[in-house]
Amino acid sequence: MSEVSLLRLEGVSKTYRGATKPAVDNLSLEVRAGEIFGFLGPNGAGKTTTIKMVVGLLRPDRGTIVANGHDVAVDPVAAKADTGYVPDNPDLYDRLTGIEYLNLVADVFGVPQAERKRRIGELLGMFELGPAVGDIIQSYSHGMKQKLALTGALLHDPAVFILDEPMVGLDPRASRLFKDMMRSHCEKGHTVFFSTHILEVAERLCDRVGIINRGRLIACGTVEELRERRKQADETLEDIFLELTEPGEAK
Amino acid sequence: MARRVLSLILAQLNMNFAISHSRYYYLKKRQRLWEPVLIALAIGSLAATLGVGIYKAASYYYSTSAAIGQGAVTLTLGILLAQVLVAILGFVLVIAVFYFSNDLGILIPLPLRPAEVLAGKFAVILANEYVGLAVFVIPVLVAYGVHAGVSGVPYVLSSVLVFLALPVVPLIIAAVPAILLMRVAGLSRRKDTLAMIGGFLFVAVVVLFQFLVQTKAPGIGEEAEFLAKMLAGANSLVDVVGARFPPSIWATRALAGAGTLQGLYSLVLFLGAGVLAFVALLVIGDRVFYQGVLGGFEAGARRGARPTGKVQEAARYPSRSPVASLALVEMKLFTRTPVYVLNGFTGFVMFPVMFVAMFFAKRDPQIARLWDAFLSAPGLAAVGALVIGAYFFVLAAMSSIPFTAFSREGKRHIWIQRALPASGRTVALGKAVAAEIMIVLGAIPGVAVLEYVVRLPLASVATGIVLGIISSFTLCISGVLFDMWRPMLNWTDPQKAVKSNLNVVAGMLIGLAVIAVLGGAASLFVKFGLPAWSVVAGIGGVLIAILAAEMKLLGALADRMWGALEG
Numbered sequence: 001m002s003e004v005s006l007l008r009l010e011g012v013s014k015t016y017r018g019a020t021k022p023a024v025d026n027l028s029l030e031v032r033a034g035e036i037f038g039f040l041g042p043n044g045a046g047k048t049t050t051i052k053m054v055v056g057l058l059r060p061d062r063g064t065i066v067a068n069g070h071d072v073a074v075d076p077v078a079a080k081a082d083t084g085y086v087p088d089n090p091d092l093y094d095r096l097t098g099i100e101y102l103n104l105v106a107d108v109f110g111v112p113q114a115e116r117k118r119r120i121g122e123l124l125g126m127f128e129l130g131p132a133v134g135d136i137i138q139s140y141s142h143g144m145k146q147k148l149a150l151t152g153a154l155l156h157d158p159a160v161f162i163l164d165e166p167m168v169g170l171d172p173r174a175s176r177l178f179k180d181m182m183r184s185h186c187e188k189g190h191t192v193f194f195s196t197h198i199l200e201v202a203e204r205l206c207d208r209v210g211i212i213n214r215g216r217l218i219a220c221g222t223v224e225e226l227r228e229r230r231k232q233a234d235e236t237l238e239d240i241f242l243e244l245t246e247p248g249e250a251k
Numbered sequence: 252m253a254r255r256v257l258s259l260i261l262a263q264l265n266m267n268f269a270i271s272h273s274r275y276y277y278l279k280k281r282q283r284l285w286e287p288v289l290i291a292l293a294i295g296s297l298a299a300t301l302g303v304g305i306y307k308a309a310s311y312y313y314s315t316s317a318a319i320g321q322g323a324v325t326l327t328l329g330i331l332l333a334q335v336l337v338a339i340l341g342f343v344l345v346i347a348v349f350y351f352s353n354d355l356g357i358l359i360p361l362p363l364r365p366a367e368v369l370a371g372k373f374a375v376i377l378a379n380e381y382v383g384l385a386v387f388v389i390p391v392l393v394a395y396g397v398h399a400g401v402s403g404v405p406y407v408l409s410s411v412l413v414f415l416a417l418p419v420v421p422l423i424i425a426a427v428p429a430i431l432l433m434r435v436a437g438l439s440r441r442k443d444t445l446a447m448i449g450g451f452l453f454v455a456v457v458v459l460f461q462f463l464v465q466t467k468a469p470g471i472g473e474e475a476e477f478l479a480k481m482l483a484g485a486n487s488l489v490d491v492v493g494a495r496f497p498p499s500i501w502a503t504r505a506l507a508g509a510g511t512l513q514g515l516y517s518l519v520l521f522l523g524a525g526v527l528a529f530v531a532l533l534v535i536g537d538r539v540f541y542q543g544v545l546g547g548f549e550a551g552a553r554r555g556a557r558p559t560g561k562v563q564e565a566a567r568y569p570s571r572s573p574v575a576s577l578a579l580v581e582m583k584l585f586t587r588t589p590v591y592v593l594n595g596f597t598g599f600v601m602f603p604v605m606f607v608a609m610f611f612a613k614r615d616p617q618i619a620r621l622w623d624a625f626l627s628a629p630g631l632a633a634v635g636a637l638v639i640g641a642y643f644f645v646l647a648a649m650s651s652i653p654f655t656a657f658s659r660e661g662k663r664h665i666w667i668q669r670a671l672p673a674s675g676r677t678v679a680l681g682k683a684v685a686a687e688i689m690i691v692l693g694a695i696p697g698v699a700v701l702e703y704v705v706r707l708p709l710a711s712v713a714t715g716i717v718l719g720i721i722s723s724f725t726l727c728i729s730g731v732l733f734d735m736w737r738p739m740l741n742w743t744d745p746q747k748a749v750k751s752n753l754n755v756v757a758g759m760l761i762g763l764a765v766i767a768v769l770g771g772a773a774s775l776f777v778k779f780g781l782p783a784w785s786v787v788a789g790i791g792g793v794l795i796a797i798l799a800a801e802m803k804l805l806g807a808l809a810d811r812m813w814g815a816l817e818g
Contacts, residue, residue, distance in 0.1 A: 018276070055670050056669065056670070056814075057666055057669050057670065057817065058817050059814065059815070059817065076814060077672045077673065077674050078672070080670060080671065080672035081672035083670075085670045087666055091663040091664055091666075092664075092667065093580070093584055093664060093667065095583070095584055095587040095588060096580065096583060096584065099566040099567070099568075100580065100583065103567075103568065103569065103571075103576070104576050104577070104580045105671065106568075106570075107570065107571050107572070107573055107575075107576030108573045108576060108577070108671040108672060108673050109671070109672060110573075112570065113568055113569075113570040116568050116570075117568045120566075120568070133566055134566060
């Protein structure tokens with residue numbers, strides 16, 4: 001793992017219009033090259049809001065987000081060009097075919113023709129989606145849509161790969177393939193930042209995890225570091241998570 | 252049964268008018284409180300302006316027709332016109348609400364009969380129709396009530412009942428073929444295409460019908476030509492005009508004779524026709540409604556179950572610029588969504604049909620006079636070029652395509668383009684180019700028919716097309732920018748993005764204002780003796796200047812608005 005930071009959040013806050021409490025409150029964290037970072041938190045903790053700010057779908061009220069050296073607020077196009085994003089519920093254009101969707105993504109990301117053909121073939125083969133790529137997306141199952149969204153997000157081999165609950169809807173085989181792919185993506189010197197509720201996956205897969213509750217980052221580090229901090233060597237990530245995020249406990 | 256249907260209807264109306272949604276955001280969370288006030292003010296002032304205009308027109312029409320004992324024809328024409336509009340627009344609404352609502356997947360598993368779901372959906376369409384009709388019909392009813400000296404309370408009561416029943420029969424006339432069409436289309440893998448073709452055929456038939464009826468009505472100052480028809484007695488013209496659609500006669504007589512036995516009899520006939528038509532809709536719907544909906548679901552599933560193996564080899568990987576790629580996708584998404592096509596392309600079909608109808612109606616003295624005036628106008632070639640240019644512009648204003656470019660993405664899809672590394676300018680330009688291509692292609696049939704009828708010189712047509720491309724592109728750019736500024740992303744059914752979107756109204760108003768200003772200026776210049784072709788060149792110059800200014804604006808604003816758009 002390198003010391004080069006590919007994703008950096010500094011003092012990021014966001015309060016939705018009309019809300020009294022911030023959805024994300026003074027959040028700072030750093031994700032390094034070659035690192036898989038798991039972003040954990042209970043429902044409504046601010047995970048999706050954070051991710052949406054990172055990929056430029058929401059504007060932070062305060063703070064800075066830098067993706068692969070590009071400030072998301074100052075140069076959003078450059079930041080997005082180095083980012084791949086898959087939302088929690090990838091609603092794709094139902095009336096396009098899979099290949100039409102992928103060609104749109106490749107065109108806007110500027111993936112050359114030969115390169116896109118190779119990458120699309122590779123990724124579709126991995127997700128076993130090749131035979132369906134000429135069908136309209138409306139006819140896809142939830143899992144197939146998820147795989148197509150993943151394919152689109154990986155077409156340009158992004159330095160920063162952001163995923164919101166990526167395992168939802170994937171069958172065990174695809175889930176395994178996907179985890180392998182995340183690891184090999186990081187081995188190329190890229191980074192993966194993903195939110196999940198599946199703590200076993202996070203414990204096994206992530207180099208580091210961050211736990212967010214009520215908009216604030218309450219813990220960050222390797223699972224081992226978190227255990228050491230709590231002086232409970234036999235605790236699982238689930239134990240740590242549940243204790244830290246217990247309702248009513250402001251951390 | 253009545254209770255659950257009522258509950259269903261209330262829930263449907265709640266979603267349709269976003270009642271709980273508005274209560275939550277405006278009253279509980281107190282967000283953007285200025286918005287409902289501004290919207291109410293805008294709609295209120297627009298409705299008041301339109302209403303007063305219609306009231307004045309109806310009053311004038313009444314005074315001229317009453318002078319020859321035919322005052323009630325004002326009511327017949329008002330009612331008939333409203334019903335024709337309901338039928339034309341109703342067909343699209345019926346297909347959208349009955350077959351493309353997102354909640355069908357929730358409603359069908361519920362223990363409800365198809366007729367009950369249909370009743371709930373019908374109530375939604377009816378409620379939407381009342382909102383529009385109020386602006387057009389109430390002023391006519393008031394104008395007649397004020398001028399005809401009818402008895403107060405019975406007239407008001409009859410008016411309320413006639414108003415409530417007015418859209419029922421035309422909506423059902425639109426709904427029954429729509430249900431039958433979708434029943435057949437549901438069996439086909441080309442369900443969407445069939446729905447679109449059927450929709451346009453229906454629009455064409457209704458436009459032709461309306462045209463035939465209209466040629467039977469007296470224009471202002473044309474009453475003498477109808478004297479022979481009136482000899483039969485007072486208000487006999489009502490029968491002549493309404494003969495092709497009897498409910499309009501019943502409604503007229505119910506209102507004109509309010510408080511009399513004849514009026515009551517006509518009212519019963521009018522309301523009875525509505526009730527009968529509704530029962531017929533429920534009976535037919537109970538048998539075939541779900542088959543059409545489920546057939547559509549199966550058609551989608553069949554595509555997914557296609558034998559595997561060959562598709563990937565057939566996949567193509569063309570490389571395009573981001574603007575071209577975005578424009579292409581935009582056109583594909585639009586033309587593959589029946590609700591958008593039926594809304595956006597109606598003008599593309601309606602106008603050529605009207606031109607054809609005008610051609611065949613040349614024998615009618617009113618139309619013939621209009622044609623003579625047009626064909627013998629000095630500098631017809633230049634005027635023709637201006638008319639063609641204006642035609643493109645009107646289509647752009649009416650089509651709703653540019654003014655819903657971002658709204659159509661909705662909350663569900665806006666993330667896709669927002670997450671792509673494309674600037675706001677690129678995305679907006681892609682959408683504007685897509686809108687322009689669709690409008691230009693849609694204008695060709697109308698121009699072809701017009702050219703066949705009028706026989707303009709080729710140079711005039713070519714100039715008109717160039718003017719049209721420039722003029723419609725100015726509206727496409729402003730429409731896309733307007734919709735980027737305040738897109739309506741919160742919708743559950745795609746038809747809401749185009750039907751309940753105030754940006755579309757804004758587009759029409761902007762279009763009307765520009766046409767009025769440029770058209771007025773052109774006619775003034777011609778009147779002052781300026782050569783007609785120099786006026787064409789002048790208008791062309793103004794349009795190019797507007798376009799250049801818009802491109803500057805696009806560069807200056809689009810990125811900022813794109814960044815501010817939170818979805």
